[in-house]
Amino acid sequence: FRRRALGIFRREIERPGELTRLLLEAGAALRRNGFEVLLHRREGDLNFFWMEDGRRLKLEWRQGKIAIGHGDGSPRLAEPGELLAAAQDDPRRLSGNVVTRPICQDLSLPTVAYIAGPGELAYFAQLREAYEACEAMMPIISRRPSAALLDAPASRLLAKTQIDARDLMEAGAADLARRLSVRPQDRQALQTLEDARNNAKRMLESLQGSLAGISPAIEKSVARLAETQEKGFATVAQRLERELAQRNEARMAAFERARQWLAPDGKPQERIFSALAPLLTNYGFEAIDRLVKGLDIDSDSTQIVDLAK
Secondary structure, eight states, X not given: OTTTTHHHHHHHHHSTTHHHHHHHHHHHHHHHTTOOOOOOOOTTEEEEEEEETTEEEEEEEETTEEEETGGGSSOEEEOHHHHHHHHHHOGGGEEEOTTHHHHHHHHXXXXXXXXXXXXXXXXXXXXXXXXXXXXXXXXXXXXXOOEEEEOHHHHHHHHHHTOOHHHXXXXXXXXXXXXXXXXXXXXXXXXXXXXXXXXXXXXXXHHHHHHTTTOHHHHHHHHHHHHHHHHHHHHHHHHHHHHXXXXXXXXXXXXXXXXHHHSGGGSOHHHHOBTTTBHHHHHOTHHHHHHHHHOOTTOOSOEEEETTO
């Protein structure tokens, strides 16, 4: 593989900076169209590493010479012909980087199509011109399906509460607590208390207006009544919220377990779980059939596959 890559390495030296320029231009075009750029290069960067003393060293073009290990602070400068001769004698001295590795791979093992994840798609979006410059056939890039598996406990919980799995996946812990800690009937109780509080406040304000000017003592008495009333309502509201929170603690724990299943630590489920655990361990090989039947391979969004069905 590395011997096949000698041509790309020679091209990098004979046309210094051209491959990196193509990558930077492609990245700028992506950025203008609102896409995130994951491949970051600097002008002068060569798209290979150099193996020396068991270390993989970065390469940079500097005024007709190659700086070896330029990220270490004190690079060694080498003549281009020196590296070409050494690489010709021992291609293992070369190591492709994120740019040249897939190109080298497809030069040796031409690929018709490549099924890529989200990060790989972003990389390949910048590599088209680099493939053409290296005279390598770029494979057709297809996005792989993305899915989150819904287990039986989470499926029952969401069906009972009529909450969408995607909403649960995207909710943070604080947002989940805010949205789900109080049930609709509990919100009604809180709203009824708040309405009573506001009605009582308006009545006292009306009373204060009616009795104004009679005497300072009357005005002070009404003011104390209003203050006592407000404190009383506040105490009832605090106790009601505390009771409701305690009553819903088990329910919140169930939602948090479901959220952690669908998006463990806020990350895509497919990046954390393996096929063995928990898919095959919990549901057996028939789960694979359910997964295959439940996936739409043409969908661009994360799909929910209910293993309980």
